[in-house]
Amino acid sequence: MILTWLYAPGDRPEVVAKALRCGADAVIVDLEDSVSASRKEYARAATAELLTERPPVPVHVRVNALGSPWAGADLTALVRLHGLAGLRLPKIDSAEQIGRVADRAGGVALYALLESALGVERAYDIARAHPSLHGLTLGEADLRADLGVTAEAGLDWPRSRVVVAARAAGLAPPAQSVFPDIRDLEALAASCARGRALGFLGRAAIHPRQLPVIEGAYLPRPEEVTAAEEIVTAARAAPGALALPDGRFVDPAVVAAAHRTLTLSRRADAH
Known part of the structure; x- marks a missing residue:
């Protein structure tokens, strides 16, 4: 059972190598937000090289958004690699997008990131779009911007919506989105407790120091x-x-x- 996911930028192979050894249950190699346009091709090539063999922990890859100049090449380079455990699809707002990727992905596990009001509204349709879809999660930074949310409580309804949609579609409970302040571990613990109360299971991290806090919050007392x-x-x-x-x-x-x-x-x- 995966409780901790750790993001690592795909254009920094040395960081990815460290992430694979730091105790996270799974690593998400990012080709999207953390990689500048000028380094997209390098990040893709480095990630493809990593995944020619099976890594020590499951590795998912967050590809670039569908419709971007890089998404098609990302899918072509990755979907047949033995070391790929799953694809994270950002900025999903329709079931049709999942179907299009599933047709190319050859049975690779897909995970939809809902990052807009439209994506949240369509959460259930997206959740049951295709058997290859294994999970939903929120991309909360983009969602906050889309909704104009200025406080943590403003995300309670979208979070609950995603939890309910995943359950209704027979998917695993979603993991929480990343907590952006890597220094404030007390606030991270409080946020995890709130997420657990809402029905989430586990969380993505952006720094190894967050991993023990996430695990501790989600393990039963x-x-x-x-x-x-x-x-x-x-x-x-x-x-x-x-x-x-x-x-x-x-x-x-x-x-x-x-x-x-x-x-x-x-x-x-x-x-």
Whole structure:
């Protein structure tokens, strides 16, 4: 189960190499926002060379936006490489865009970044656009600009919209967008707690120092593990809906959530 994703600029292979060894569950090599126009071709070539072999952790690539001068060449260079675990598609605002990429991607896992009001409004249609689409997430910097949002709370509705759309389409819970201040780890922890409450699972980072904070925020607390163990034990003894001795009502959905908590706790134990 992936909780931490770390971005690294595709035109800096030495940074990508460090990212692969810093403890992130997966690395996202970026060919888009962090790479200037003059270095797009170099970033693409360097990334393609990296992915000729399978890296030590899953590597996703954020390609350039569809319709940009570079997107077509990005897809052509990457989709058949053995080391590619997934493609991140920025600025998606229609299901048709997913279909067009899926036709070229040969079954590679696709992830849609929703970065505009239109993309958020169409989240469910995008989420069920094609079987190759494995997830949704928000691109919150662009979305803030599009909406004119000036406070964290202003993104609660788009965040909830993406969580609901992903669930309704049978996709995994989305990971949170990056937190831009790499120094304020306390604010990052608070933001992760809010994201977890809204239904996100894990988060993308832009610096290795953010990774332990993200993981700690999304791993279950001891009291949550204890409660989950009680629920699973009771459900095994009496399948179906039941009431626990403390009055809590348990149905299959609650049991499923408890199993997810225990899966996450086993990850913590392994560390």
